[in-house]
Amino acid sequence: KPLVVAPPMGGQLMSKGVSVDNYPGMPDSTGGDIIRVMKRQAIKYHTTFEEEMVLAVDLSVRPFVVTTNASSFTAHALVLATGADSRWLGVPGEEDLKGGGVSSCATCDGFLFSNKPVLVVGGGDTAMEEALVLARTSTSVLLVHRRDTFRASKVLQDAVLRHPKISVAWNTTVREFKAGEGGMLAAAVLETDGEAREVAVEGAFIAIGHIPNTNFVSGQLEMTPSGYLVTRSGSTATSVDGVFAAGDVADWTYRQAVTSAGTGSQAALDAERWLSETQLGVGDDDESDADEACHPEDYEAWTMKQIKKAFKDKGIDAAAECRGCMEKAQFIEVLCRHGGAM
Known part of the structure; x- marks a missing residue:
């Protein structure tokens, strides 16, 4: 299940009090408007938000351990989207006039x-x-x-x-x-x-440069001399399997809200595919999940869960038989070839 661990949402986008006119589909929206809509949609699809500051991440253990100012979490896959902060002059009047010129x-x-x-x-x-x-x-x-x-x-x-x-x-x-x-x-x-x-x-x-927020993984992931995360060609994957990068933390060229959102989507797809291929996290849920109430709005998710449980019970390697993007009917077809039924 997706978990977002971060201070109050926003980053550089929250500082855009004026309209962000280069974000498609949301004309006349401020950075705060875009963030609120994104968060509302994420919550609708069962994303959990923990408003805590990440202090350290241990990538030497599996699952990974994320330590915050208030608690700790474990995860089989991580998407790092910590962004980059602009370098500032630090002169009088600068801070007060951000957003005002x-x-x-x-x-x-x-x-x-x-x-x-x-x-x-x-x-x-x-x-x-x-x-x-x-x-x-x-x-x-x-x-x-x-x-x-x-x-x-x-x-x-x-x-x-x-x-x-x-x-x-x-x-x-x-x-x-x-x-x-x-x-x-x-x-x-x-x-x-x-x-x-x-x-x-x-x-x-x-325009005196940016500072990527990567100190908390320093020495654990490959970075550029400037501290940006290095990703593999054609992917958002970093130098450690199961860790992915999205947005300005790995982008020193475009630095736009829409490009960050795009790499966020790519990282989510890469992480889901990696979890599916490695079978990590399978079986982490309580067995009682099979007995959960079936509500109309989550029927598709519920039936997929039962199909995957049947795969597991019959010892079928879902990763070998099916791509992560397969539809329910394709899963059932594979299951039937093995003489099974839910």
Whole structure:
């Protein structure tokens, strides 16, 4: 049975107080709206939620042991979807203005600043990409970099330096963000060679990298030098059998709500298939399950459970005979070939 162990749901998506317009099928929905709908649907299909903070995971034992701030759980398969946190500057005004003009995602929030002046902080590929995205709709983009050269690829550097709407503030850092009327971002205080100046901007995008939330499995799973989980080609499987990764914890390229949801679906399918093939978890339920009440809304699930129990009773290897995606009729056909009936 699926169990979700996490603090109050949300992550980066919960911080999107404005409409998340790039999530298909849910126009004019905020990040919180999307999360609530997803959680409600998961609960409908018998997912259990435990609002606890995972402190450690032991992948050296089977089943795996998950330790939280309040208890511990065991699981035959794990889907890690702990995301990645944006790196921030830590300057005055930044925290207060998140969602009020200060952001870390131009793709997500750039449309809010059409025909407005913005700035981008950073010198890598992400900063270049953010600046180019914003330059499509903003009146001007000021790219603030603390050094005198970029570390981004030459192709991106050339595109930025040639763009008529993008200017660069070299050897410059941000000292402070200031709010204006309505509590929204109005200006940034910049420092260049020890001299401070105030620049009027309505949007500020911090692009100095992300920090994947993988410390709790450090040393147990293969990771990139930046700490992102490495998955096998064509799969969400990690370097340990039975452990799968979904969303930003393994994605340093797209980082979108819809792509995270997509890899979440892939990870669920991979985990289900792996459990079916290995037969782990079979027989974990109480024998009393066979005697449970049969209600119309769960009849299909109930009959499948009885069929699988018949497989087990007759010593038939369901994994060898059937794929995990087989329908009920195919299970019954295999059972009949073995001269059995429920």
